[in-house]
Amino acid sequence: MTIAPVAVVGGGLAGITAALALAEAGCPVTLYEARPRLGGATYSFRRGGLTVDNGQHVFLRCCTAYLGLLERLGGSALIDLQRRFDVRVLGAAGRSGRLRRAALPGPLHFVPALARYRLLGPGDRLQALRGSLALSRLDPADPALDTVTFGSWLAAHGQRDPVRQALWDLLAVAALNTGVEEAALGPAVKVFKTALLGRPDAADLGIPLVPLGELHDSAARAAIARRGGAVRLSAKVTAIEPGPAVVVDGVRVRASAVVVATRHEQAAKLVPAEAAPGRDGWSKLDASPIINVHAVYDRPVMRAPFVAVTGSPVQW
Ligand SMILES: Cc1cc2nc3c(=O)[nH]c(=O)nc-3n(C[C@H](O)[C@H](O)[C@H](O)COP(=O)(O)OP(=O)(O)OC[C@H]3O[C@@H](n4cnc5c(N)ncnc54)[C@H](O)[C@@H]3O)c2cc1C
Known part of the structure; x- marks a missing residue:
């Protein structure tokens, strides 16, 4: 009997990391991502001839799990980490x-x-x-x-x-x-x-030297595939059923286990009540929005690579 793959729901940094770890451990795994790309809250898009990044713009040297992920994605040379x-x-x-x-x-x-x-x-x-x-x-x-x-x-x-x-x-x-x-x-x-x-x-602060889409999305798809895992993009999981199984595009897919790596509100809707009795409390957790603002200047305006600002609605 073939073992059904582990289903990882959500292809942000958490889901990518889980899928990679499972594939490295020799587990068959399928990563389902609702959007047409991996990376979740960290991604790049094209606008006016520019590649614009959204989401995570800096990290610290103590973010060891993230640095470990980058290493496995082959991205260690694509970042700059302050000495x-x-x-x-x-x-x-x-x-x-x-x-x-x-x-x-x-x-x-x-x-x-x-x-x-x-x-x-x-x-x-x-x-x-x-x-x-x-x-x-x-x-x-x-x-x-x-x-x-x-x-x-x-x-x-x-x-x-x-x-x-x-x-x-x-x-x-x-x-x-x-x-x-x-x-x-x-x-x-x-x-x-x-x-x-x-x-x-x-x-010590780290910044990416390439667009986030390159650092996370394409590299993660390649890394998971190299380890024998599967990635399904534009594949929204609409239900998780005991068994377990995931429902994707109206089709029930058997899984040997399910890892949920979505935001808490989405997880509260997906995870069966019997699997997580405290599930209803998750949607009471609040959110704290963060916005990247991109300004394109026609000339250099500062010498420092970045600055922090106090007493301003723009902080970093
Ligand atoms: C503007 C901005 C700036 C930030 N700056 C920083 C920073 O400087 N440093 C830092 O460390 N962090 C930063 N963050 C936070 C960091 O980006 C996030 O904490 C991290 O990316 C979250 O990853 P995640 O995998 O947990 O969740 P997410 O990235 O939210 O991934 C969840 C994924 O699940 C998918 N999904 C949801 N429901 C389903 C479903 N039913 N079926 C299939 N897929 C589903 C979603 O489409 C999404 O891709 C920033 C975030 C933002 C938005």
């Missing part, structure tokens, strides 16, 4: 600061940058250092941290508005996709401890 975290931060009235890690062991590597950070006065710099130290003592796995916002914790630890804006909010928006007032303390501690207070090289 040392270094970002210029623009503030109001033409002021700017620089956050650059020093050649010191973690968590001391950002101390010199914070001590010299020109967007903050001396008192706030000291508070920022104290806040970092207090944050480093928290355990992100402590469930109590999920009952408190990052903003209220910062306020309780003497982090005044200037520090929140020029430091904590700047990094929280980039890493947590929401500002300090809305972010729960638990994920904030996880992100800050992993990226900034642990390994010194964890926060």
Whole structure:
């Protein structure tokens, strides 16, 4: 009897990674993607003769699962990873600061940058250092941290508005996709401890050197096929049935297992209630939208490859 393939539903980065891992482990696998391309939220499209990227524009060196995926897709040479975290931060009235890690062991590597950070006065710099130290003592796995916002914790630890804006909010928006007032303390501690207070090289920034479609879509299709897996594009799964099986274009396809790698709202509709009794709660999870804005200039406007901005609706 032939083993039915594992069905992976959703061809974003999560689904691609799952399909590749299964194929590498010798499991027959079929990846179903509703759209005509892989990549999900990260993709490229053509407009006015330009290739425009949407979605993920930067990653950090501590994104080891993502870097591992790129390596398996043959994309390691198609990215640029900073040798040392270094970002210029623009503030109001033409002021700017620089956050650059020093050649010191973690968590001391950002101390010199914070001590010299020109967007903050001396008192706030000291508070920022104290806040970092207090944050480093928290355990992100402590469930109590999920009952408190990052903003209220910062306020309780003497982090005044200037520090929140020029430091904590700047990094929280980039890493947590929401500002300090809305972010729960638990994920904030996880992100800050992993990226900034642990390994010194964890926060080094990476950017793609080729369009995201090239980095993820075509490379993933080729990599999965090379390992014997199948990819079905424009194939929307409309139901998952016990058995298990997936229904695609009205046809029931038997599967030996199903991996769901869609957004939570879609997963809540697909996963059978008996497989996930808590499923109805998933759709109550909120979303936090993020938008890439592309501006095409007729001449160079800055020398730095990228900058961060505080007190602005555009952050990075
Ligand atoms: C504008 C923007 C900027 C971002 N910037 C960054 C960044 O700088 N750094 C960073 O780390 N992250 C960034 N992100 C977030 C990152 O892109 C996402 O977290 C990541 O791509 C999500 O991958 P995923 O596979 O979990 O989900 P998705 O990419 O959402 O993939 C889910 C896939 O499932 C498919 N699907 C859904 N339902 C079905 C169905 N019924 N049948 C078949 N297929 C289905 C969808 O079509 C989709 O392709 C950004 C996101 C956006 C939108």
